[in-house]
Amino acid sequence: MQLVAQGVTFGYPGRPVVDGLDLAVGPGDRIGLVGENGAGKSTLLGLLAGRLHPRSGSVRRHGTLAVVEQDLAVTDEDTVGTLVAATGSATRAAADDLQAAIDGFDHAGGDVAALSAAIARYEHLAAWDVDRRVDEGLSRLHAPRDLDRRLAELSVGERYRVRLACRLAERADLLLLDEPTNHLDAGGVAHLTAQLRAWAGGLVIVTHDRRLLDDVMTAVLDLDPSMDGRPVLYGAARYTDYRFARDQMLRRWRARYRAERKRARVLAERLDASYEGLSDEWRPPKGSDPHRRATRARQHVKAADRLIERLEAQAVDVPVPPPALQFPDLPSVPPGYAGGPLLEVRGPRVTGRLDLPGRRVEVMPAGRLLVTGANGAGKSTLLAALVGVVGLDRGTRDVAAGVRCGVLAQEGPAERVQAPDGAAPTAFDAYARHALDLLAAGALDPDALVPVAALGLLSEADLERPLRELSLGQRRRFDLACALLAAPHVLVLDEPTNHLSVGLVDELTAALRATSAAVVVATHDRQLRADLADWPHLDLGGSDRPA
Structure with missing residues (x-):
């Protein structure tokens, strides 16, 4: 496994974000991370990357890690060449490790397994080809290729594309991406899609791109509330299948919620009716019919109270669902419109x-x-x-x-x-x-x-x-x-x-x-x-x- 998250909980003061999340990502797993805006997708990516630390639970990572978040902090000295050089040094370390293993190998009784692992790592990273991969990525993603250009002078999209090209060239064991298609045109998306489909390691990608979900993902992790209030991992590999499964879950959830609320209203009305006629100001004589009616009323109230307590104990704790878009009725022409183009x-x-x-x-x-x-x-x-x-x-x-x-x-x-x-x-x-x-x-x-x-x-x-x-x-x-x-x-x-x-x-x-x-x-x-x-x-x- 490249990543294992167990019982991860995180939140900000007064606002929980992730609660008891479990997730395992192995080689070849491509997880699409979706959810309503503000559901915590970017926060979860930060937790998986180690930039944020969970309040409880744990996140374990194995192997190399590459992350491309939406915000890229840069200094005045950082250039395109800074990122390119860092990418080359990371992959060339595998070449250095292999050379050291070869130079120190004892042919009489050396560790063949360790040497084989170094060779496999070198071949997987293809360190000899990293410069070409970076250059191809910059070109295919339409990112600046001038190594002397300062990152601070680039647009947000240009900086993202430079970072993305470098991270793809690294061939890390675990790749975490936040909205990678936002700054790409169709040619760039096609290149990205091909790279991700061939990725040997694990992937976790925050995305709104429905076509990317179809073309790349093996599963979808939805951070929106579910029946038990926890995120749901859908095994559906196509967006339409995921949406169908989620819509079915929401229909069941809302139907149960409506039934529970209806039952609560009936009992509340019964309780109100039971309280009618009770008064603390005057008690009729004991043994009289009015006294017996008041006693029975109090018994009805206690019975209704017990029923409501049981209902509340069994009720579904349903978080407020995300609001649906209520698009306004917009006008087509201004008053006094005389014709022609607007x-x-x-x-x-x-x-x-x-x-x-x-x-x-x-x-x-x-x-x-x-x-x-x-x-x-x-x-x-x-x-x-x-x-x-x-x-x-x-x-x-x-x-x-x-x-x-x-x-x-x-x-x-x-x-x-x-x-x-x-x-x-x-x-x-x-x-x-x-x-x-x-x-x-x-x-x-x-x-x-x-x-x-x-x-x-x-x-x-x-x-x-x-x-x-x-x-x-x-x-x-x-x-x-x-x-x-x-x-x-x-x-x-x-x-x-x-x-x-x-x-x-x-x-x-x-x-x-x-x-x-x-x-x-x-x-x-x-x-x-x-x-x-x-x-x-x-x-x-x-x-x-x-x-």
Whole structure:
């Protein structure tokens, strides 16, 4: 076994995260880690990697470990070459060990088993080929290859791709990845998928990518609550099989919960009825009919109390289920709409980022547009140009009078908003601040505001927490809520599935297909592209083709 976790429990003050988790990962096991945003997926990965320490239980690892988390801490001196050199030194250690074993081997009575193990290790790591593997990984993942480039100057996605390429080249016994497809285009995902399917060691991967679950995983570990309150390991190797099994479990769970609650209500009504007529102010004479009725009433109360106690002892302790997305009813056109496109750009050019000479991109009422292309092809720039966030060096942009846009960018309000006094705002305060900013900019109709609590994206407890304490996925939910705040006529979504749970992605996909608003989506998510394959499609080129 590469990893064995037994009875692992961990939490933050007032917020348990992992409780009594058991998990074993051996060679060839590929575990997909899923769950609602804030369920503790990244926290669990930190526990398995040893970055966090459980409050109880244990995590044992055997062999070499490679980890690629979402956040990569770097110093000003770190460069691409720093990571490449570290990768080469780790694998070349196997070559050094083999050479030492050969040089010190006693042909008369040496340890043949130890020598054979050193040879097998060297061949497994293929240390002679590590430089080529790193270079291929950087190229196939479209990561910077200039060894002198400082990591601090790269984007989050570029830093992630450099780290991922190096970790894949190491061929570690245990590989832990956090949302590896978030920063990859289709070509990069295809390379990653091939590498993971051939991985000889154990894998644990946090992912929202439904196609990756289908193509790679041998099992799915779901951190969402179950009937007994513990995570569930589903042996299903396909996403649809996992979802079917989980939905069946939820139906049984909710049916039992409803039956228990119904029984509790009946007994509570019986208890209320039993208490009626009792009074502490006056007792009728002993032996009279009123006295006997009062005595029987007290006996009924005691019997009802005992029944309720037994019911509570046998009742199912059901945690509050994750809220379902309640997508608002969005308008399709503004008042006084005179016809024509709601948004339009013609021949847009943003120097060094986008150039579409002679192209016209328009968004009609209730229209749909799917934008694809390789990393760097200009998808995000085009979307920013459509909504007026980025100015054009050439071309024109037109917007119909009164049109409101809801924008989900890759970096949303959750990453930018701050309280006026510099304190950490709660999610609710940040939402209110975003509403005031839109109102000041004339981009919000106060009568059409969408309350964040009505969306089912964040719980009341989450809304009262500081934004910086929310998980990356919860902050992404907050950004989606901000995009819907103004009841937009046009929704413009850049990589909307990034960091969202697989369940929410399914719900959001259905909502985008059904809404009356116009929708523009830029994505590299293979399953989302398949789900939206009947939409008008703008391909900006590069290698981003469905795998």
